[in-house]
Amino acid sequence: MNELGVYDVTDFVASHPGGDKILLAAGGSVEPFWALYAQHKTKEVMEILEELRIGNLDPKEVETPKQMDLSDPFSTDPERHPALIVNQQRPFNAETPPALIMDHFRTPNDLFFVRNHMPVPKIDVKAHRLTIEGLGINRPLKLSVDQLKNNYRPASVTSVVQCAGNRRADMNEYKKTQGLLWKETAISNAEWTGVRLKDLLLLAGVDPNDQRIKHVHLEGADVDDTASITFEKAMSPETIIAYSMNGTDIPPDHGAPLRCVVPGVVGARQVKWLKTIRLSEVESPSHWQQKDYRQVLSCKCEFVAFSPGVDFGDKLDWKSVPAIQEYPIQSAFCIPAPGTKVERGPLDLIRSCTLAPADFKLLITAEGTIDVAGYAWSGGGRGIIRVEVSADDGKTWQSAELEQDPQQDLDHMWAWTFFRTSITIPDGVDKVELVVKATDRAYNTQPETPAGIWNLRGLLNNAWHRVEVKIID
Amino acid sequence: MNELGVYDVTDFVASHPGGDKILLAAGGSVEPFWALYAQHKTKEVMEILEELRIGNLDPKEVETPKQMDLSDPFSTDPERHPALIVNQQRPFNAETPPALIMDHFRTPNDLFFVRNHMPVPKIDVKAHRLTIEGLGINRPLKLSVDQLKNNYRPASVTSVVQCAGNRRADMNEYKKTQGLLWKETAISNAEWTGVRLKDLLLLAGVDPNDQRIKHVHLEGADVDDTASITFEKAMSPETIIAYSMNGTDIPPDHGAPLRCVVPGVVGARQVKWLKTIRLSEVESPSHWQQKDYRQVLSCKCEFVAFSPGVDFGDKLDWKSVPAIQEYPIQSAFCIPAPGTKVERGPLDLIRSCTLAPADFKLLITAEGTIDVAGYAWSGGGRGIIRVEVSADDGKTWQSAELEQDPQQDLDHMWAWTFFRTSITIPDGVDKVELVVKATDRAYNTQPETPAGIWNLRGLLNNAWHRVEVKIID
Numbered sequence: 001m002n003e004l005g006v007y008d009v010t011d012f013v014a015s016h017p018g019g020d021k022i023l024l025a026a027g028g029s030v031e032p033f034w035a036l037y038a039q040h041k042t043k044e045v046m047e048i049l050e051e052l053r054i055g056n057l058d059p060k061e062v063e064t065p066k067q068m069d070l071s072d073p074f075s076t077d078p079e080r081h082p083a084l085i086v087n088q089q090r091p092f093n094a095e096t097p098p099a100l101i102m103d104h105f106r107t108p109n110d111l112f113f114v115r116n117h118m119p120v121p122k123i124d125v126k127a128h129r130l131t132i133e134g135l136g137i138n139r140p141l142k143l144s145v146d147q148l149k150n151n152y153r154p155a156s157v158t159s160v161v162q163c164a165g166n167r168r169a170d171m172n173e174y175k176k177t178q179g180l181l182w183k184e185t186a187i188s189n190a191e192w193t194g195v196r197l198k199d200l201l202l203l204a205g206v207d208p209n210d211q212r213i214k215h216v217h218l219e220g221a222d223v224d225d226t227a228s229i230t231f232e233k234a235m236s237p238e239t240i241i242a243y244s245m246n247g248t249d250i251p252p253d254h255g256a257p258l259r260c261v262v263p264g265v266v267g268a269r270q271v272k273w274l275k276t277i278r279l280s281e282v283e284s285p286s287h288w289q290q291k292d293y294r295q296v297l298s299c300k301c302e303f304v305a306f307s308p309g310v311d312f313g314d315k316l317d318w319k320s321v322p323a324i325q326e327y328p329i330q331s332a333f334c335i336p337a338p339g340t341k342v343e344r345g346p347l348d349l350i351r352s353c354t355l356a357p358a359d360f361k362l363l364i365t366a367e368g369t370i371d372v373a374g375y376a377w378s379g380g381g382r383g384i385i386r387v388e389v390s391a392d393d394g395k396t397w398q399s400a401e402l403e404q405d406p407q408q409d410l411d412h413m414w415a416w417t418f419f420r421t422s423i424t425i426p427d428g429v430d431k432v433e434l435v436v437k438a439t440d441r442a443y444n445t446q447p448e449t450p451a452g453i454w455n456l457r458g459l460l461n462n463a464w465h466r467v468e469v470k471i472i473d
Numbered sequence: 474m475n476e477l478g479v480y481d482v483t484d485f486v487a488s489h490p491g492g493d494k495i496l497l498a499a500g501g502s503v504e505p506f507w508a509l510y511a512q513h514k515t516k517e518v519m520e521i522l523e524e525l526r527i528g529n530l531d532p533k534e535v536e537t538p539k540q541m542d543l544s545d546p547f548s549t550d551p552e553r554h555p556a557l558i559v560n561q562q563r564p565f566n567a568e569t570p571p572a573l574i575m576d577h578f579r580t581p582n583d584l585f586f587v588r589n590h591m592p593v594p595k596i597d598v599k600a601h602r603l604t605i606e607g608l609g610i611n612r613p614l615k616l617s618v619d620q621l622k623n624n625y626r627p628a629s630v631t632s633v634v635q636c637a638g639n640r641r642a643d644m645n646e647y648k649k650t651q652g653l654l655w656k657e658t659a660i661s662n663a664e665w666t667g668v669r670l671k672d673l674l675l676l677a678g679v680d681p682n683d684q685r686i687k688h689v690h691l692e693g694a695d696v697d698d699t700a701s702i703t704f705e706k707a708m709s710p711e712t713i714i715a716y717s718m719n720g721t722d723i724p725p726d727h728g729a730p731l732r733c734v735v736p737g738v739v740g741a742r743q744v745k746w747l748k749t750i751r752l753s754e755v756e757s758p759s760h761w762q763q764k765d766y767r768q769v770l771s772c773k774c775e776f777v778a779f780s781p782g783v784d785f786g787d788k789l790d791w792k793s794v795p796a797i798q799e800y801p802i803q804s805a806f807c808i809p810a811p812g813t814k815v816e817r818g819p820l821d822l823i824r825s826c827t828l829a830p831a832d833f834k835l836l837i838t839a840e841g842t843i844d845v846a847g848y849a850w851s852g853g854g855r856g857i858i859r860v861e862v863s864a865d866d867g868k869t870w871q872s873a874e875l876e877q878d879p880q881q882d883l884d885h886m887w888a889w890t891f892f893r894t895s896i897t898i899p900d901g902v903d904k905v906e907l908v909v910k911a912t913d914r915a916y917n918t919q920p921e922t923p924a925g926i927w928n929l930r931g932l933l934n935n936a937w938h939r940v941e942v943k944i945i946d
Contacts, residue, residue, distance in 0.1 A: 388780055
């Protein structure tokens with residue numbers, strides 16, 4: 001549908017330069033997609049589209065904007081991109097479609113995965129203030145968004161946000177866990193611009209050598225969105241108070257107007273809708289709050305990954321496990337998607353089919369290979385030094401080509417790494433499991449299965465990512 | 474043997490508080506051991522020993538000190554402790570006996586593992602000078618050891634040194650590698666005291682924000698002992714120029730009189746017999762040197778771990794892999810040793826037999842458990858948050874008790890972690906494989922097998938450590 005036009009693209013899919021991704025928009029409006037893929041906004045494309053028109057919608061049939069239900073706290077949530085893969089509507093939780101990830105090294109704001117605990121808070125940007133206070137602060141600050149934008153030296157960082165529950169669905173297959181069943185794309189990468197937190201703390205009169213200050217609490221306008229990072233990380237040059245995401249104001253789902261961006265650290269610490277920064281001797285939330293949360297909400301807000309030996313019903317010894325900050329190394333295929341069918345034989349047209357709905361096929365090249373691609377990333381700025389794929393469960397490995405942020409080095413790599421390669425599909429099999437694993441700057445790599453990392457909350461699954469593809473001769 | 478006395482301890486072993494460790498000294502002098510275990514130097518112990526005397530050596534039979542062969546470059550190497558497990562005599566390479574590791578959180582200097590590439594250089598301590606020079610140095614320094622000891626604020630750090638080839642023997646079992654077949658104790662932990670490298674560089678007039686300086690070269694008096702670390706690591710407070718090891722002057726095998734201690738980083742960068750520090754834009758050795766080394770010595774000095782896909786005979790693309798700096802997470806059993814025999818049944822005397830020669834047995838307690846213990850460590854200061862052992866190949870896990878340096882925190886843990894626990898031996902089996910793995914502050918853990926990390930040089934094997942014990946009913 002383009003405005004009121006209705007188009008049948010069935011025969012066009014094979015000629016579509018973007019392949020079957022065109023089907024992501026089936027049954028809805030193309031506008032949200034064309035907003036991301038601006039190459040469609042040409043006279044030539046409009047002419048092709050016109051040829052495919054099979055009719056028009058009656059304006060009366062077009063959905064009218066939803067009525068706002070003031071008793072529904074989610075009624076003021078923003079509109080979202082229709083391509084997002086929704087795990088939960090209220091609160092809104094959705095991941096980026098794997099088929100689209102590899103199109104953008106910096107994930108477009110509309111496709112950036114969303115992890116909300118509550119309705120999106122309504123914030124008056126003009127009235128919003130960022131407060132900086134607490135231990136060791138000599139000059140507390142209260143800053144407007146305009147002050148942050150205009151009065152301080154801007155700093156930018158391209159950095160990944162990953163949900164601690166990314167790939168929980170895989171871990172859940174190994175043994176049942178608790179939480180939203182995220183697949184492999186509760187992770188995205190954007191360029192964030194704002195002010196270095198370090199600069200603001202120094203301006204507030206903090207002594208960088210003050211040994212009493214251990215933690216920096218970050219509180220968002222969403223009451224559930226509070227966390228802390230270490231004072232050392234707060235003083236690192238990569239940690240910023242961002243007002244911009246990929247060159248535009250941060251959208252409501254991602255923390256408008258201000259978000260703390262803490263590269264290399266779990267998403268839960270990168271507090272959205274940021275309103276207060278407080279220096280402290282202790283971690284956030286306070287002991288009282290922690291105890292309260294523990295009793296009432298069980299594992300909800302703690303973000304600790306217990307040992308595989310701790311199971312449902314066991315007494316949870318929170319003190320025994322530190323809260324997650326830095327991430328372990330991660331990698332996953334985006335192409336092909338699980339369950340993809342591939343077809344053998346000499347072919348005129350060699351291209352990737354990335355969505356792999358039941359009626360589409362990925363084609364094997366004349367050389368017997370298929371294209372695979374995905375992402376790798378590690379916490380703490382530890383850059384990816386290699387990504388390897390295997391079609392024989394790790395007996396042999398093949399290194400992939402890497403795409404990395406040219407402005408970042410292996411010791412300060414906050415952005416993700418894309419990998420791409422072609423892998424040979426063995427003859428005479430009707431299915432094959434592809435495996436990927438990555439190695440980071442500290443030569444850490446991923447465990448083969450979730451056996452040693454399983455935990456009841458399903459956090460931090462970074463076992464080798466496995467995708468089964470079916471082969472049709 | 475105590476001086477000239479000869480003693481038969483066969484019947485005493487069962488009563489020896491240190492268990493069968495007494496046998497480490499069999500056939501030789503007890504003095505080197507009693508130097509480490511000072512509790513022996515009492516009247517009571519001497520009385521027990523006297524009762525076991527079966528004779529005396531003829532002074533003529535006692536080995537005379539070896540003649541110095543001036544044509545032998547190794548003739549001036551120091552005497553070593555007889556308990557060290559020697560992998561190679563010339564150059565000397567030896568690891569700490571696992572049975573003794575758990576006795577000392579800080580490994581005694583005599584038992585610290587030794588990795589030499591050449592004869593130990595003969596250095597005149599009075600004449601020795603440390604030179605600091607290179608890019609961005611405004612005031613080059615040339616310092617004597619006494620100046621370092623007396624004129625600068627001392628700094629101490631308890632820090633692990635691990636050979637990049639530690640546990641190569643395990644990796645070699647999986648698939649053949651190249652290099653000395655180190656078992657699991659090419660790793661030790663000591664308290665080092667010296668001067669912060671940062672303090673010396675600032676004194677030499679280095680601007681800490683000089684963007685040109687990327688690497689700091691470290692050159693030892695041993696021509697083969699040269700390496701570099703990043704400027705950032707050189708400026709970190711934990712990096713020191715050490716003159717003292719566990720409270721005494723550094724012994725010759727460990728770098729007398731000066732060694733660079735770079736916590737969290739591979740042993741090869743912690744240059745011994747340090748004489749020159751040079752700031753640079755590029756890594757050491759120079760491109761010319763690198764190329765030369767590559768052609769002549771193949772993999773000898775590069776310390777890069779290629780992908781499992783790179784095999785012997787393949788063209789080595791050095792540029793594709795960065796040199797090792799930080800370590801991945803590691804853990805290993807020291808007790809029990811591989812091949813240990815354990816005996817079931819109710820027992821009067823429950824104690825660990827840690828050496829497990831063929832004629833000794835480890836005893837299963839009345840509860841059906843045996844004691845296990847070992848070490849865990851991770852690079853980059855990432856502290857160990859848990860160590861788990863399994864007797865069923867990772868299907869179930871049991872957390873161990875941890876012993877850590879109380880002065881270090883999880884984000885700056887340069888010392889190792891000891892673990893200890895008791896694990897149940899299943900009924901009705903005649904052998905059992907025990908498995909250990911650790912998790913660090915970034916929730917990195919160890920791969921299950923060497924399948925994904927094997928490399929032709931056998932570097933950085935950190936797969937789950939496995940020890941098989943035999944059970945005698």
